[in-house]
Amino acid sequence: NAGVTQTPKFQVLKTGQSMTLQCAQDMNHNSMYWYRQDPGMGLRLIYYSASEGTTDKGEVPNGYNVSRLNKREFSLRLESAAPSQTSVYFCASKLLSGGAHNEQFFGPGTRLTVL
């Protein structure tokens, strides 16, 4: 039982390049999330998927797209990377949507640098 896995662990991009961050969970959770963490700031929600087939914007969605490929996988795409997207990206999953009483489980993160 690996929990939440993310690939890659590290990535360096040039401005304007595109890439997709991958996330998978093996806990049969319904909801999945993408966060970014910047120095001096808490984690901020980019997009989430409350259940398979649905996606919604979070607090900071600009410059990103997501795909809920199936129940296990939720990817985050940067179409044209910008230096402001340099950050650590975390994927998380939760058993049920909403329902504050069930906590989110986080992956190890992807450290992205955009030059």
Added chain:
Amino acid sequence: DQQVKQNSPSLSVQEGRISILNCDYTNSMFDYFLWYKKYPAEGPTFLISISSIKDKNEDGRFTVFLNKSAKHLSLHIVPSQPGDSAVYFCAANTGANNLFFGTGTRLTVIP
């Protein structure tokens, strides 16, 4: 605008003593609060939570206190151990999907 604030970026405590980490929030609609612990190069891991209908929740060495009138919560760790050294994030939500995080407090437990 930061809805969840952790005003102490760091805290150092001697092993065996109590660690108190503080968190303030501005949104009175928050009804659930969580603490996460994060080690370097790892994702945050859930530690303890509290519903807004309670003022205290205890789990082993960890106790969270909630003061709704002051919009303040705190995490107490007793006794503190070197393995507790990590960054601690306070988080809150309204029962919806957006979890709001504080900026974190780095706890160092000195052996």
